[in-house]
Amino acid sequence: MLQTVRGKIKQNEFGICAAHEHLSIDLSRIKKDPDTILDDEAGMESELHHFYQAGGRSMVELTNEGMGRDVQRLKRLSEVTNVHIIACTGFYKDPFIPDFAQKWDRDAFALYFTKEIEEGIQNTGIYPGVIGEVGTSVNEIKPVEKELIIGAGKAALATGLTVTTHTSLGTMGVEQVNMLFDLGVPKDQIIIGHQDLNTNKDEVLDVLRAGVYIGFDTIGKTNYRPDEDRIAFLLDFIERGYHKQILLSADLTRKSHWKKHGGPGYDLVLQGFIPKLQEHGVTNDVIQDMLINNPAHAFSIKER
């Protein structure tokens, strides 16, 4: 089963999934840029309609507390658009962790996340379906980020939910895996995010060899890396047989990413990226795994 903002659904109901997105977000407290505020609910609805028209049926929304989380809005959007939405518990990374939690240790993080998973988010009656996006800095894990990742891992063990991470420019993925493995978190409860931003292929292969899921989840963000480079790495990973561990998404966070403001919109993976993979000979079975089967399993609640 998967926990969505409208309740639990079966794996086969999940459909084509965007595995790492943001609909309602406000990063302006730190970024000081009004482009990083998404608060136009009618706009979210119309952007989601475009996603649905392109075949999208589910979205994992990884805006946590400190990033401007609003799960009641997500529930309203899911009701009007029919897109399944998974909300999250978690905190992002330094310096986005809310003031009240900045000195917490692993047990305090674990307790907070576990309570939201078991009792719902702040008396809304809405439950998180994933722990994320919990993250680390570029080429370094700050002390509070270590406590955060380990706390997320402990909550994953206690509840069966999956941990989905943020890596900065793809770095420290192996270190994240090792912290979670040391706790005993199973590989099918771990998604290491933003691995399409790491230009060091050996590091990404190390993460894949560990058997966990990875996010190719900043597709279309060509200011960081051209999509041709993403495709070259992805084709190699598919060739090596890792396609059952790969999830796809675009991680939109800005007004300028939306169609109504001239951006590509949430359907860019389906409309722009998948056809390019097909031109390169990627089979429909592999595409179906990356878009449908892998996320359905990755985000299912693991009962052991």
Ligand SMILES: [Zn+2]
């Ligand atoms: Zn994100």
